[in-house]
Amino acid sequence: MAEYADTALSLGVLAVAGSALLVRLVSLPLLLGAQQAVRERAAAVREGRTGPVRRSAATVGEPVAQLVGGVLLVVLLPALRGAVPGFDLLAEPLLWGQPYALAIEFRLPLDTARNLFLAGGVCLLALWLLLSFLTQRNLHAGGDPADGWAPPAVRVRVVALLAAGLLVGVVAPVGLALGALVWRLVALVASTRTRPRPQPRPTPSAAAPTPSAPPAHPVTYVPTRADAGADPGADAGVAGVTAAPQIACRPLHPDEPRSIAGYRLLGRIGAGGMGTVYLARREGAATQVALKTIHPELLDHAELLLRFEREVEVLSMVSGAYTARVLDAGVDAGRPYLAMELLDGRPLDVHLREQGPIGSPQALRALALALAVALSGVHRLGLVHRDLKPANIMLTTAGPRLLDFGIAALVDGTRLTRTGGGPGTLTYMAPEQFGDERVGTAADVWAWACCVVCAAHGTSPFSATSTGAVIRRIVDTGPEPAALAAVRALDPALAATVERALTPDPAARPADGAALVELLTAREGTEPPLPDPRAVRDQITRGWRTLAL
Incomplete structure (x- = not known):
């Protein structure tokens, strides 16, 4: 009898799970369309866009499909109860049902059967909530790791949706919870498989905010x-x-x-x-x-x-x-x-997210040297960029380009007064930017070192799980040793310059971009010469050719 009951229950579970999976696969285009709409809304929130976000039929069709599927299960489960073996337990409420069939068929005490039934229901509901959260995190992720996977308002909305699902799950039949679990598992797989992948060709961009999403079509190469x-x-x-x-x-x-x-x-x-x-x-x-x-x-x-x-x-x-x-x-x-000017390529942060850290020592040195050359031109004019970060570094076929001078200020401070907190991006800000000290070219040198480390390691050497932890690391504990080790493994000489540029005392760092260029082009055991611009450009070009864009 117990073996027959076990078989009947298995058939019932397979019938519900298989039917839910079949319907889910048939309606898969609705799921993918709805997930794309969520990604676009998440991108709009991250970029601060306030205009209308495109809506598609899938945005409405997907919740309707879920509702129709749930109603059908709720109606069919009681109808099949008693008529088809294995559906007695599936028609019981998930957390407060009476598992008489379980006790009778398996010859268990009623209290034992009730405990087993309750434990199984709790596990089923907890797994559904976990899959739901992971799916939402995949769809909304895309910001700075230190800022979390989504803005606070989005996280509150996701928690509210999960809470609503929890309330529904308390009174839902076991079969409905099982079908919902199958749907959620497919949604999680879809959200993982449809995450942005490397593009086969460069994406055009300009000295501007990072694009909200890759272009919908391939991009023709723009010659330089x-x-x-x-x-x-x-x-x-x-x-x-x-x-x-x-x-x-x-x-x-x-x-x-x-x-x-x-x-x-x-x-x-x-x-x-x-x-x-x-x-x-x-x-x-x-x-x-x-x-x-x-x-x-x-x-x-x-x-x-x-x-x-x-x-x-x-x-x-x-x-x-x-x-x-x-x-x-x-x-x-x-x-x-x-x-x-129109640039081919994509920002460094997008490259790192899609292809991972730069593994070529020649390309890493070319990136570091090109940024130093760009900073030397900026600093020669008496300017400080003050927001050097991977999102403002464009990787083009002709070499790196430094972008976005929107918060640059003259060193002497006559053109821009400091109003409130210093500008910049937290994980690339120098220690002096958190105090009342004058922010000069040494702050750009610090950010240059952070960007070089990020290119080799994948994240800033001062990345942490919270704002407070980032600030403590910058002003007190120092950079992540593993991040510096990534640079040292590729180019020990470059790592020495990077470590010097990350000295907390601004006066102990290389003074400006020109000083960085001299250090990077100096031969071991000699005084740094005045670098030949053409030789520097040739070195950058040769090294850059080793990077797969």
Whole structure:
């Protein structure tokens, strides 16, 4: 009798689980569409976009499919109870059912059967909650590890949904909970398998916020003068473009303009908390550019407008082989805009997330040297970048480019006064940025070292699980030893310069970008010579060719 009961129960479990899996696979397109919508909303929250987020039929169809499937199970389970072996227990409520059938068929005391039934129900419900949380974490993840997998508001919403599921699970039949568990397992697998993967070709970008998502279509490579053997630092022709490349990117939203200041907008490259970057072309010309403009809802925000104007001014001053250049700037119908050279490639943080740390010693040194050259040009003008981080380093086929000078300030402080907390990104900020000390070029040197370590290790040497832990590591305990070891394993000489650049005392670090270049090009046992720009550029080019973009 016990063997027959065990077989009947197994058949009932297989019938419910198999039916749930079949329906889930048939409705899989709805699940994938709904998950993509969640990812897009999560990206909009991370980037600070306040405009409408595209909705699809799957956003409504997926919860309807879940509701219909649940109702069918709730209706069918009591109807099959008693008529089909194995459904007696599946029709009982998950946590407060009466497992008489279990006690009778397996000849167990009623208290023992009730305890076993309750324990199984608790495990089933706990597993469902765990799979639900893991799925939501996969869909919303994408921010800085130190900031958690989602903003607080999103986490509160997810917890509320899990709490609602817990309440429903308390009164749900065992069969319904089993079917829901199968659905949730498929959802978790789908959320893992549909996470962003490396793109087969470079993605265009510009000196702007990190793109919200990879383009929907492949991107045609944008040639640069460096590919033709020209001097990347020369000012001949239009920066970064030799022809009118056909570039696919995200389509414009219905409420977005079709032209700005004589530039026809071809699509959206990316968006951030302050503005949007468009692929654009001057009317009557074939040259394509990256055109950045501020969000319309922020046009009345005086501080953000000032920051945008400062970015235009600073970028117009900075020029070099490893910084993006301004082609045009102005105000059109009250909206400021900035036209910049179009860069192929993607930001360093995206590269690390999709392909992992840089494993080539030559490429790592090329990255470090190129950033030092870019900083030397910035510092030579009396500027401090103050927000050097992987998201502001573009990896192009012609070499790294330093981006986003929106919070750069003159060293002497005459052009920008400090209002409130110092700008920057926490895990790349120098110790002096947390106090009242003057922030100078040594802060950029510190951030340079953090970026080099991040490129070799995958994360900043000061990453931690909380804001307080990050600050303690920066001002007290020091960088993560394993992160420094990753650089040392690839290039011991570079690691020595990095460790010197991470000295807490600003006066003990290399003074500026030029000092970094001298240290990186010096031969062992000799005084640092005045580096030859062409030799430095050749060294960067050779090393950069070893990196698979």
